Amino acid sequence: MPIYEYRCPACSIFEVISPMGAASDQQSCPTCGQASQRKISAPNLSKTSSAAFQLIDSTHRSASEPQVVSGSLPRGAPRRSQPYTSNPLHRKLPRP
Structure with missing residues (x-):
């Protein structure tokens, strides 16, 4: 439904939600x-x-309103990294 704005001479602007075409020219x-x-x-x-x-x-x-996080991250199993890569394309890279 559309939102119609009305201007009060004493107060300020207020909004009224009413069906399309049903809004009157004046509102209290x-x-x-x-x-x-x-x-x-x-x-x-x-x-x-x-x-x-x-x-x-x-x-x-x-x-x-930022979200505040309390506590630390849950501990998981330690990850083991591979000492070498199994990708054959990596063999062509220069070695240190």
Whole structure:
């Protein structure tokens, strides 16, 4: 549903969500109750997907509300590295 903006002469701008075409030209202000005129504003159109929006929102949110990690990483089995490579192409590389 679209979001319509209204400007209250006494308070400020407020938003009302109503079905398309059902929004009236005047709406009473939720704070003071005065009649408010509908404001003409730019539509909120976007061509990005919801996954992109979630990524953008989480990036903005992490700037002001970073997640704090307590504790250390769990210990796993120690990894053993191979002393040599089994890739035949690595034989052509220069040796130290």
